[in-house]
Amino acid sequence: MFFKRLIKNDPQTDADLLRAYARTGKLSYLGVLYDRYMHLVYGVCLKYLQEKEASKDAVMQIFEKLIESLKVEKVNNFKSWLYVVAKNHCLMELRAKKRANGHEDIHLLPDLAAPDTGTAQEERWQLLEHGLQSLPLEQQRCIQLFYLEQKTYQDIADLTGFELKKVKSYIQNGKRNLKIFINKREE
Numbered sequence: 749m750f751f752k753r754l755i756k757n758d759p760q761t762d763a764d765l766l767r768a769y770a771r772t773g774k775l776s777y778l779g780v781l782y783d784r785y786m787h788l789v790y791g792v793c794l795k796y797l798q799e800k801e802a803s804k805d806a807v808m809q810i811f812e813k814l815i816e817s818l819k820v821e822k823v824n825n826f827k828s829w830l831y832v833v834a835k836n837h838c839l840m841e842l843r844a845k846k847r848a849n850g851h852e853d854i855h856l857l858p859d860l861a862a863p864d865t866g867t868a869q870e871e872r873w874q875l876l877e878h879g880l881q882s883l884p885l886e887q888q889r890c891i892q893l894f895y896l897e898q899k900t901y902q903d904i905a906d907l908t909g910f911e912l913k914k915v916k917s918y919i920q921n922g923k924r925n926l927k928i929f930i931n932k933r934e935e
Contacts, residue, residue, distance in 0.1 A: 760780070762781060762784070762826040762827070763826075765777045765778070765780055765781040766781065766818065766823060766826060769781070769818060770818065770819070773819070775815065778811075778814060778815065778818065781826065782811050782814065782830075785826070785827055785830050786807060788827070788830075788831070788834075789806075789807050789810055789830060789834045790803055790804070790807050792831060792834040792835055792838065793806040793807060793810075793834060793837075793838055795838075796835070796838035796839065796841075796842060797838055797841060797842070802841075806834075806837060806838060806841065809837065810830075810833060810834055810837050813833065813837065814830075814833070817833070829885070832885060832888070832889060835892075836880075836881070836888070836892070839892065839896055840877060843873070843877075872930075875929075875930055875933055875934075876926065876930065878929075878933075879925075879926045879929035879930055879933075880892070880926065882925075882929060883922050883925055883926070886908075886910065886914075886918050887918045887919075887921055887922030887925065888922065889908060889918075890904055890908070890910070890915055890918035890919045890922060891918075891919060891922040891923065891926070893907065893908075894919050901915050901916055901919075904919075
């Protein structure tokens, strides 16, 4: 079976395991932690990618990404954070697949997308992806829901639990921060 439990009923909390991994860098701590939520990550991947093998590959790629990410990021709620990481990974995979197939019908932040085509357009999309990942999680989540999933402000507030004013603020600030990120990189 693809999913095997490493340790059952481990008494350590997620926070304990995160601290132990940050302190020692031992993958065994991260492995136990990831094992708790691997089935959820697989579910997210299957929902977005809609292919079992691609979802299994994504689960492993996400774990590899966590190895480095958790060395530098402070995570308060691992399960929620991991959900966002898994979802972002799948959305990026889908976008890359569409680009490879010649379909550019996802227009994240249309006014930031370069009007030109070819290599410059590809570089602009990569820059936009990096910029999105550099945003605070709240801004990143709201931007993705608004632009990628075409959710309304109210839908986003309902999904995230953020106040409506906060949702608007996160989108506005996230969009501004992306523009700043892109402009700095293009100079």
